[in-house]
Amino acid sequence: MKSQPVVKTSYKYGFHKPEASFFKTPMGLNRQVVEAISHFKNEPEWMLQFRLQALMMFEQKMLPTWGADLSGIDFDAMYYYISPSEKKFTDWGDVPADIKDTYDKIGIPQAEQKYLAGVGAQYDSEVVYHNLKKKWEDLGVIFVDTDTALTKYPDLFRQYFGTVIPVSDNKLAALNSAVWSGGSFIYIPKGVHVDIPLQAYFRINAANMGQFERTLIIADEGSYVHYVEGCTAPIYTTDSLHAAVVEIIVKKGARVRYTTIQNWSNNVYNLVTKRMLVEEEGFGEWIDGNLGAKVTMKYPSVILNGKGAKGEVLSLAFAGKGQHQDAGGKAIHLAPYTTSTITSKSVSVGGGRSSYRGMVKIINGAKGSKSFVRCDALLLDELSRSDTYPTNIVNEEDVTLGHEASVSKIGEEQLFYLMSRGLSEAAATGLIVNGFIEPIVKELPLEYAVELNRLINLSMEGSVG
Amino acid sequence: MKNQLVITDLHVQTLDGIKILNGISLTVKEGEIHAIMGPNGGGKSTFAQALMGHPGYVITEGKIMLNNIDITRLTPDLRAKHGLFLGFQYPVEIAGVNFGSFLRQAMNENIEKGGKKVSPIAFRNLLTPAAKQLGFSDEITKRFLNQGFSGGEKKKAEILQLELLKPSFAVLDEPDSGLDVDALRYIGKSINGLDHKTGLILITHYQRILHYIKPQFVHIVVKGKIVKSGDESLAKTIEEKGYEGFSS
Numbered sequence: 001m002k003s004q005p006v007v008k009t010s011y012k013y014g015f016h017k018p019e020a021s022f023f024k025t026p027m028g029l030n031r032q033v034v035e036a037i038s039h040f041k042n043e044p045e046w047m048l049q050f051r052l053q054a055l056m057m058f059e060q061k062m063l064p065t066w067g068a069d070l071s072g073i074d075f076d077a078m079y080y081y082i083s084p085s086e087k088k089f090t091d092w093g094d095v096p097a098d099i100k101d102t103y104d105k106i107g108i109p110q111a112e113q114k115y116l117a118g119v120g121a122q123y124d125s126e127v128v129y130h131n132l133k134k135k136w137e138d139l140g141v142i143f144v145d146t147d148t149a150l151t152k153y154p155d156l157f158r159q160y161f162g163t164v165i166p167v168s169d170n171k172l173a174a175l176n177s178a179v180w181s182g183g184s185f186i187y188i189p190k191g192v193h194v195d196i197p198l199q200a201y202f203r204i205n206a207a208n209m210g211q212f213e214r215t216l217i218i219a220d221e222g223s224y225v226h227y228v229e230g231c232t233a234p235i236y237t238t239d240s241l242h243a244a245v246v247e248i249i250v251k252k253g254a255r256v257r258y259t260t261i262q263n264w265s266n267n268v269y270n271l272v273t274k275r276m277l278v279e280e281e282g283f284g285e286w287i288d289g290n291l292g293a294k295v296t297m298k299y300p301s302v303i304l305n306g307k308g309a310k311g312e313v314l315s316l317a318f319a320g321k322g323q324h325q326d327a328g329g330k331a332i333h334l335a336p337y338t339t340s341t342i343t344s345k346s347v348s349v350g351g352g353r354s355s356y357r358g359m360v361k362i363i364n365g366a367k368g369s370k371s372f373v374r375c376d377a378l379l380l381d382e383l384s385r386s387d388t389y390p391t392n393i394v395n396e397e398d399v400t401l402g403h404e405a406s407v408s409k410i411g412e413e414q415l416f417y418l419m420s421r422g423l424s425e426a427a428a429t430g431l432i433v434n435g436f437i438e439p440i441v442k443e444l445p446l447e448y449a450v451e452l453n454r455l456i457n458l459s460m461e462g463s464v465g
Numbered sequence: 466m467k468n469q470l471v472i473t474d475l476h477v478q479t480l481d482g483i484k485i486l487n488g489i490s491l492t493v494k495e496g497e498i499h500a501i502m503g504p505n506g507g508g509k510s511t512f513a514q515a516l517m518g519h520p521g522y523v524i525t526e527g528k529i530m531l532n533n534i535d536i537t538r539l540t541p542d543l544r545a546k547h548g549l550f551l552g553f554q555y556p557v558e559i560a561g562v563n564f565g566s567f568l569r570q571a572m573n574e575n576i577e578k579g580g581k582k583v584s585p586i587a588f589r590n591l592l593t594p595a596a597k598q599l600g601f602s603d604e605i606t607k608r609f610l611n612q613g614f615s616g617g618e619k620k621k622a623e624i625l626q627l628e629l630l631k632p633s634f635a636v637l638d639e640p641d642s643g644l645d646v647d648a649l650r651y652i653g654k655s656i657n658g659l660d661h662k663t664g665l666i667l668i669t670h671y672q673r674i675l676h677y678i679k680p681q682f683v684h685i686v687v688k689g690k691i692v693k694s695g696d697e698s699l700a701k702t703i704e705e706k707g708y709e710g711f712s713s
Contacts, residue, residue: 412520413557420517420553421571421630422545431570435561435609 023083028076031055034178037081041147041181046158054167054177061171067357068295068326073241073269080179080212099265102458136194142187143198146214149185156187160218164247164277164303173273176212176245183213183244188223188254197226197259197445213244219254219282226257228445235264235292242293246274250282252306257285261448263292263455266322270296280306280335287443289316290325291455299357301330304338304369315344316440319352319384320459328358328375328389333366333399344375345437348384349459355387356405364395372402378436379409380429430457467533468495470549470634470664476526477508477515477689485511487689488527493634496662498678500700502669503686504708509668510554512686513638516666517551518544532633546575548633550663552623552640558612564622565592565606572629595628598658600651617648624655627663636666641674653677672704685711 023040025033034055038048063070136143142153150157167177188194219225242264250256256276264270270293276284286300302311313329331340346354356375377386388405410432418428433456434441441449470493477486485508493499503509515522516529518541529537536544559567569588576582583591589603596605599621611619620640627635640652656665656678667680675697683699684691685708692711693699 411557414559416517416519416541417553417557417559418567419541420545420551421567421626422542422574423571424542424574425540427570427574428542431562431567432559435559438561 023081025079025081027079029055029058029078029080029175029179033080037179037181040081040083043150044154047150050162050167051178054174057167057174058171058178061174063171064297067297067355068324070269070271070295070297072294075175078241081181096265102455136198139192139194140189141192141194142185144185146183146185146216147181149216153185153187156218157185157216160247160249161216162247164249164275165245165273169273172243172271173245176214176243176273180212180214180245183215183246184217184227184229185215186217186225186227188217188219188225190220191222192220193224194226197228199228211242215244215246217246217248217256217258219248219250219256221251222253223251224255226259228259228448230261230263230289235262240267240269242268242270242272244272244274246272248274248276248284250276250278250284250309252280253282254279255283255285257287258300259287259444259448261289261291261444261452262296265292266294268293270298272298274298274300275303276301276311277303277305278309278311281308282306283310283312285312285314286329287314287316287440288327288329289318289440289444289452290327291318291452292323293325294323296323296325296327298326299328299330299359301332302340303332303334304340304366305334307335307337309335309338311338311340313340313342313344314440314443315342315356316437317344317346317354318456318459319346319348319354321350321352323352325352325354326357327354328356330359331361331371333360333362333369333371336365336367337369338366339370341371342373342375343439344373345440346375346377346386347380347433347436347456348377348386349380351381351383351385353385353387355389357389359391359393360401361393362396362399362401366396367398369396370400374404376405376436377407378433379407380433426460427457430460433460468633468664469493469530469532470666471530472516472527473530474527475512475515475524475529477511477522477524480521480523485522485689486515489686489689489691490527491666491684491691493664493666495633495664497682498665498667498680499682499684500667500669500675500680501684501686502672502700502703502708503711505670507686508689509686510638511689513551513554513636513666513668516544516636517541517549542574545630545632550627550630550632550635552627552635552637554638554642554668556611556614556619556623558614559610560612562610563606564608564610567610568592568606568626568629571626575630591629592625595625595655598651598655599625600647601625616643617645620644621648621651624652628655628659631661632663634664634666636668638668639670640667641669641671649674650677672700675700687711 025036034051038051165173167174217227248256262270278284284302288300290296300313304311311331315327315329317325317327319325328344329342331342342358344356348354358373360371360373362369375388379386386407390403394401410429414432415428418431434453441452472489472491475486475489478484489512501509511522515524524537531547531549534547536547569583573582593603614622641649680697683695683697685693
């Protein structure tokens with residue numbers, strides 16, 4: 001295969017806005033900043049009003065105090081918009097050695113390494129991408145970045161944007177609504193099955209790796225799509241806050257699976273609001289893996305809004321030194337015969353802390369609904385910590401509700417057994433950890449599963465023995 | 466000495482100081498089979514676990530030399546790399562760990578640096594006949610390590626690992642307990658058919674397995690000591706008269 005040039009100077013296809021001129025809002029957030037963002041992007045009036053209303057909500061609302069410690073976030077010391085073309089790239093020399101080392105060990109090509117570390121421009125996969133894009137377009141699939149969607153598909157956009165997660169939902173969602181930029185917009189027409197996962201990966205560029213991404217997916221009746229975002233390799237960024245919003249609408253009989261693997265560097269607060277609205281006989285699935293970041297608060301939700309709707313949340317958290325992964329899932333049953341499953345697996349090591357936080361709500365009238373929650377925690381040492389905060393609100397008698405939770409430590413007998421076969425303590429621990437998370441990893445696309453596996457073995461080498 | 470497992474005056478106690486082995490000495494040469502018999506609670510299993518380096522036991526006196534290398538203080542993985550194997554009496558279940566990939570990883574761990582790793586195809590070619598001889602189907606490699614295995618399958622899976630890992634010495638801790646006649650025959654056949662000259666220490670309660678595997682030496686362990694050693698006829702004596710005549 002002939003190698004492609006790594007850095008392209010212009011985009012023939014896709015999402016980048018080559019004409020964008022330099023623009024950066026001043027530090028901090030106020031009405032002028034929001035107006036400037038909207039103006040720069042040439043947005044319609046309604047979007048400006050939407051942003052301003054969200055800003056008001058952001059200013060009124062308090063940060064959540066029931067979860068992880070967020071006191072380290074300084075909203076006044078951030079830039080809320082930098083135009084993509086002028087996004088400052090990090091100097092390769094400034095990228096921490098341990099991150100470079102990880103790239104090498106999990107076998108990421110040099111060109112891609114630079115991209116992941118925020119050095120230089122895009123990782124080139126446009127040739128592959130172009131062919132797929134053509135195929136999707138022929139089916140009527142829309143897959144563009146969210147800014148483009150607002151311009152190109154204004155009616156469709158306005159019909160659904162902000163309907164699943166209103167600006168008033170929470171402080172971070174309000175912040176995102178006020179200053180959002182980038183993210184993906186996807187529309188799958190009725191009855192269309194997209195057989196290859198749509199990957200944000202194909203169009204990754206600095207613009208879309210934004211701090212305040214906004215993703216909106218609409219799966220029309222009887223359609224199917226699997227969307228994959230993120231990456232197992234660590235993403236180095238100097239931004240300290242990632243506050244994204246993901247809204248998904250699953251129409252009657254449709255199915256959407258949304259897979260995320262995030263591995264932000266350890267300076268990032270990763271506070272993301274993700275919610276799916278699932279209509280009659282629809283099926284919505286979240287697969288959410290959180291490896292990096294300093295603090296993660298993320299509880300992907302399914303709102304089961306039609307008879308027979310199904311929702312599933314698979315949450316995987318890996319908390320290492322200095323990390324707090326506060327993750328879980330929510331299922332809201334609003335209609336009869338709806339079913340939900342929440343499965344959470346967490347691994348804590350080196351003093352890391354992971355919390356499962358979840359909610360199941362079944363309203364009066366959601367007859368015959370079923371929900372099952374299972375959360376398992378694995379602690380690798382005495383320093384690490386795991387907590388479980390489940391909430392069940394059930395206002396209907398005719399329901400089936402199950403909850404199982406376990407906390408375990410690496411068993412001495414398991415270690416001895418594996419070591420007696422010649423595996424080092426680190427290799428044996430890695431095997432046990434990988435076995436523990438296998439039920440979730442097997443649902444990931446293969447390349448993610450393989451990388452995750454290597455990554456876990458790598459982190460065991462550092463923490464054991 | 467090369468090609469020998471030499472255990473000298475081994476004293477072992479638990480972490481809370483309970484003495485279990487009180488000076489066991491035993492030399493096993495390449496290709497030899499030594500049966501260790503004795504009543505319950507005599508220290509047979511502790512002997513096996515201590516040889517492999519179980520962290521719950523402390524060797525207070527004595528020495529274990531494996532192919533001229535002192536392994537007395539080594540961690541279990543290093544003992545394995547020097548050629549020792551333990552067939553567990555109760556193999557532990559490990560969820561989510563694929564039996565086949567674990568076994569291939571273990572084989573590759575034991576290949577010296579720079580040696581050729583076992584490819585998935587080469588692994589399959591080695592595994593299939595060995596598994597078949599034990600009455601397993603290839604399915605075994607797709608299952609999780611010991612998870613959901615029947616008692617017999619667990620014991621047979623230990624022997625399968627022994628066959629593929631080709632250690633120079635192996636301790637088999639009651640490979641016969643809980644087995645039906647068919648499983649016992651499979652195990653006997655596989656051990657007799659090993660294509661490498663593994664020296665075996667076979668720990669057993671019953672003479673039954675010795676119909677299939679013929680030891681050159683039989684040792685009786687009572688209260689943490691070898692109280693009598695002999696040839697195969699010693700096992701017959703025990704079958705007839707029990708352990709009562711033996712004491713430390």
